[in-house]
Amino acid sequence: MTEPNASAAHSETSTIVLAGATGDLGVRIARHLAQRGATVRALVRLGKTGPAMADLREAGATVVEVDFNSVTALTRACVGADCVVSALSGLRDVIVDTQKRLLDAAVAAEVPRFIPSDYCIDYTKLPVGSNRNLDLRREFNQRLDQAPIQATSILNGMFTDLLTGQAPVILFGPKRVVYWGSADQPLDFTTTENTAEFAAAAALDPSTPRYLRVAGEVASIRDLQRAASAATGQPFKLLWAGSVGVLGALSKLTKALMPASDDVFPPWQGMQYLHNMFTGLPKLAPLDNARYPEIRWTSVREVLATRPPAEK
Known part of the structure; x- marks a missing residue:
């Protein structure tokens, strides 16, 4: 366990590179990072348009268009960052291939930490073949474990939303x-908003372990x-x-x-x-909900009432 405000001391001087920033989870992570005082470098695909771009800029993020097929371009975008956070969503071409290029770029740019796009139930406890999307995350994380970088996966069960x-x-x-x-x-549920808030705190916390497990409500x-x-x-x-x-x-x-x-x-x-x-099988334990005590966890009842x- 870290001190209650372990991420706060690093927020004002931290630069976080965020991939998958235009997705629902990504925009929320960017907002929470900015609220914690971090410099947010949001990577978006070349020519990307849409309301999420305005949302990112409004949140205070610097939007950087980059060719996700180029490790060289990604490396330039990662230089000087303290952590690379992935909120990418997709199948093999994204979760394995694109994230691998992003990982290679982070290593080349000497970024100390990497948070992959997991945000799910505990796939480490599941047999291979039981879930296609989680198998892809398992495959990428096997590569991540071999890379010379500190990695932290965030597991949050099902999105309560x-x-x-x-x-x-x-x-x-x-x-x-x-x-x-x-x-x-017992089943694990965490809202997208709480997951984003926790991910932002973890990105600014240099002492995170390999896995962090949270559940807004069990x-x-x-x-x-x-x-x-x-x-x-x-x-x-x-x-x-x-x-x-x-x-x-x-x-x-x-x-x-x-x-x-x-x-x-x-x-x-x-x-x-x-x-x-x-x-x-994938029940989350032990839970790390108390790691950042400033986070208020939203209950299932509150979500259903919306x-x-x-x-x-």
Whole structure:
């Protein structure tokens, strides 16, 4: 454990290079880094446009257009940085190939620390082949472990925000909470905002270990049922959809029946993620929530309460 304000002493003099800065998580990380006094160098692809660019500049970041296919160009962008933070999102060409070039650039520029784009459940405890997207992160991190740089992966479970619709667990129409296996299995949830805030603190903390594990709330399916009922003022019931094995088989069948695509999050990928969580294998422990005590963790109930009244 570090001192309560371990990152604060370095914030005013730290330069952080942020890749994947135009994504939802990336913009939030940039904002929290700037709020902590860091100099933020946001790397974006050549010719990148969109509202995120304005958001980055408004947050105080310096936007740097760079060719992500060029280690030389990335190296120039990394010179003088104290940490490279990746919030890149994609498949093999991004998570393995682009991040490898970014890593090579960080090493060449003599950046002391690197935070990869993990932000997920604990894939180190899962068997290879159980989750495509997490296998890619595992593969990149094996390369990262061999590089002469201090690395820290941030593991945060599932983004709590997904429970408001994208994750097929809390069904607001029929007022049901769907689950597989045990309704008492502890599950890890952290909001995107809390994850970004923690990542910013970790980026400014030179003493971080190889892995940091956080959960805004550890909740079972029964806890989600209570949270949904409290947030909406309407009673939710549990709906058991079968064993964990059934969910695993269903994800494999769905993958086999769907045409191949470059979609990062097809339906079967979400099913793989839920299957992983319901097995209990990737449960985060021990938790590092107290490492930066200034962070206030947002509960599942608070997130569910943010849904528009018409959707509750």
